[in-house]
Amino acid sequence: MQVNLETYKGIIFDMDGTLVNSMPLHLKAWQLTAEKFDFEYDEEWLYNQGGTPTYGIAELINAKQQRNLDPSALAVSKREFFDQIRHQVALIPETFALLQQLQGQKKLAIGTGADASTTEFILNTLDLLPLVDVVVNANDVERHKPEPDTFLLAAQKIGLTPDQCVVFEDTKTGLAAAQAAGMDCYLVINNKIARFVPKP
Structure with missing residues (x-):
C-alpha cells in the first residue's frame, strides 16, 4: 500500500x-510452554497479545482458560524456550x-x-x-x-x-x-x- x-x-x-x-519464535516458545504445563495453545489469540509482556500474557492465559497456573513459572519457561531459539x-x-x-x-x-x-x-x-x-x-x-x-x-x-x-x-x-x-x-x-x- x-x-x-x-x-x-x-x-x-x-x-x-x-x-x-x-513472532513465530515467540509462538513456538509459548507452544512448548503449553505442552510443558498442559494448557491450551491458541496461536491466533497469543499472536494478538503481541506487545503485552510475558508475565502479563501468563496472567491472561489463566483468566482466559480459568486456570490457576503460576504466572512466574509460565513466564520463566517461555523466556527459556525463546532464548534457545532467539538467534533465528x-x-x-x-x-x-x-x-x-x-x-x-x-x-x-x-x-x-x-x-x-x-x-x-x-x-x-x-x-x-x-x-x-x-x-x-x-x-x-x-x-x-x-x-x-x-x-x-x-x-x-x-x-x-x-x-x-x-x-x-x-x-x-x-x-x-x-x-x-x-x-x-x-x-x-x-x-x-x-x-x-x-x-x-
Whole structure:
C-alpha cells in the first residue's frame, strides 16, 4: 500500500512482528510452554497479545482458560524456550527498508513490549540500534500495551507530541495502544504494510 509520512516528524516502530520476524519464535516458545504445563495453545489469540509482556500474557492465559497456573513459572519457561531459539530472528524486509529510507529525515523510535534483555539482544543481533534515536521497552513503563504509555514515552523521548508521530504495529493490542496514545497507525499484516488506521 502507499505509505505517506510527510505530515509526521516522528515514526515509532513496534519491534516483534513489525520490524523483526520474531513472532513465530515467540509462538513456538509459548507452544512448548503449553505442552510443558498442559494448557491450551491458541496461536491466533497469543499472536494478538503481541506487545503485552510475558508475565502479563501468563496472567491472561489463566483468566482466559480459568486456570490457576503460576504466572512466574509460565513466564520463566517461555523466556527459556525463546532464548534457545532467539538467534533465528530475522528482519522484515519492507519495514526495515522504510526504516533505512527515513534515516536523517525523521525522528525514529522503537516502542516494544519485550523486556530489556530480549530487546537488547534482538536489536544488537540485527544491528538496528544505530538506526533509531530512542528505544522504549517493557522495563521502561509501568502500564503496557494496550495502554498508551510505551508510545507516549517514545514520543516524549524524541521531543514530539503524539499528533506529530505515527506508529507501525502488527497486533490488535499494539493498535489499541497507538489509538489510546492519539496516534495514527499503519498495520503490518503478514510482514507487509497493509492498512492505515487514523487516530480516533
